[in-house]
Each structure stands twice: as C-alpha cells, then as structure tokens.
Amino acid sequence: AKILVLHGPNLNLLGVREPSIYGRQTLADINTALVAQTQAAGHELDWFQSNAEHELIGRIHQARDEQTAIILFNPGAFTHTSIALRDALAAVAIPFIEVHLSNVHAREPFRRHSYLADIAVGVICGFGPDSYRLALEAAIARLDRPAP
Ligand code: DQA
Numbered sequence: 001a002k003i004l005v006l007h008g009p010n011l012n013l014l015g016v017r018e019p020s021i022y023g024r025q026t027l028a029d030i031n032t033a034l035v036a037q038t039q040a041a042g043h044e045l046d047w048f049q050s051n052a053e054h055e056l057i058g059r060i061h062q063a064r065d066e067q068t069a070i071i072l073f074n075p076g077a078f079t080h081t082s083i084a085l086r087d088a089l090a091a092v093a094i095p096f097i098e099v100h101l102s103n104v105h106a107r108e109p110f111r112r113h114s115y116l117a118d119i120a121v122g123v124i125c126g127f128g129p130d131s132y133r134l135a136l137e138a139a140i141a142r143l144d145r146p147a148p
Helices: 027-040 053-065 076-080 083-092 130-144
Strands: 002-007 044-049 070-074 096-100 122-125
Touching: 002 027, 002 053, 002 130, 027 044, 027 130, 053 083, 070 130, 096 130, 122 130
Parallel strands: 002 044, 002 070, 070 096, 096 122
Antiparallel strands: none
C-alpha cells in the first residue's frame, strides 16, 4: 500500500536546526531510513517537505487521488496553528499519525495544543528520529492487520 510521509516547516533544516532539541540527523537521513523500512515491509513510501501551508494542503489532496492508505505527518509549528491542515486531513479522510521529534509536552506551553491530534489515529513524540520509525512501524502494522 502507499504510505506518505509529510514534513512541515523548518524540517528541511534538520541536522543544523537546534541540534540539542532535534538531533544531528538530516531530513535526507530520516527519509532514506523510512524508505528502507517501508520496502522491507513490502509497501511503498513517498515523502514531501514544505515550508508552505498551501503546499502541504495540496499534497494531502493529491494523496486522496493517489489512494494513499496512511499518512505520517510532522506538521512542525503548523501543529499548533493550522485549522486549514486539520480540515484538509478531515476532508480526504485518510488515516494519519502525528509525529514529532521532540516531546512537545515538555517544552513551551503553546506546543501542548495540537489542532490535529484528536482526529489522528495516534501521536508519537519525543523520540527524535525514532519517532518516525515507530510511527511507520505502527502504520505498517495497521495496514497489514486483516480487516475485521
Ligand atoms: C516539531 C515540534 C513543533 O512544536 C515545532 O514547531 C517543530 C518541530 C517536532 O518535530 O518536534 O517545528 O514538530
């Protein structure tokens, strides 16, 4: 099945951006590992990063046309601001997992609220690049589970 990994604003700077919070791995390192993990499980992965809200919305709409089965989404700061991204995910009705490298609950109070979390399948945060690996493992398990 098709899995889409979406990365929001400033995640193109991973590796150099506040490494004490986000670690030293680059976005390319993370995407390479996710592609390998997906292929090993017999699924297909595409990824997309944008700093622009409308591009992320467009990519979510495109995922519907492509019959994407599940989305892993690190919305960056849009997590805490974007009703439009919430509406896009609700509109396409594709299940998604919210992912954060940092533990958003252990930082500034404004990072505790997410506009997406309550409509997500689940949320994984605080494990650095492993947050993506764990989210992908959960996504694959969900795809491989026989329909009830
Ligand atoms: C983040 C957490 C957000 O609060 C922040 O704005 C980011 C990255 C994370 O992965 O930890 O850009 O989504």
